[in-house]
Amino acid sequence: DGGITQSPKYLFRKEGQNVTLSCEQNLNHDAMYWYRQDPGQGLRLIYYSQIVNDFQKGDIAEGYSVSREKKESFPLTVTSAQKNPTAFYLCASSMSGTDTQYFGPGTRLTVL
């Protein structure tokens, strides 16, 4: 059953802690993306990767980091430098040369 999985579904973090959100896809897609969604804000791009071992900053990359060591995986770390990390985080992927993105179910991060 092909798709994108994100874990965990809900995540709670204390201020000052780093936390890593998982994103895995078995669609054989080359490109992967991380978005943040806040109420009334739409989707904002954090990072994206078009190929293994390469990634680019999006519009709101400050306070976040990513890695792309495997084609199937694109984890996102929310660092303590991110001032307002409470949000719904969405991972997406697309085939090389296309712009149609498919989304995972999301992770809701709450900072306590």
Add this chain to the structure above:
Amino acid sequence: QKEVEQDPGPLSVPEGAIVSLNCTYSNSAFQYFMWYRQYSRKGPELLMYTYSSGNKEDGRFTAQVDKSSKYISLFIRDSQPSDSATYLCAMSANQAGTALIFGKGTTLSVSS
């Protein structure tokens, strides 16, 4: 002026109504247009994909693009309570696997 404008609603209609959802954009380079449906606390799912101007129909859904006016629409015929969701428009200028530009979404509620 924001790149993509979308009325957030909420839009409330009775079951069976025809729904019209719209986005305007400012970048004349956009060629690829998508509509996503997002249920509460879920990831967006691709609903419609259109290239350049014209109409595309899929069941009860019709996507319309007017590049001369920089205006796209999604029509839902015979709306159902299960159509209650947030609808996001998205667009891009090329197929290079770069990020999409999203509208903020319109929340639709269909009452039975």
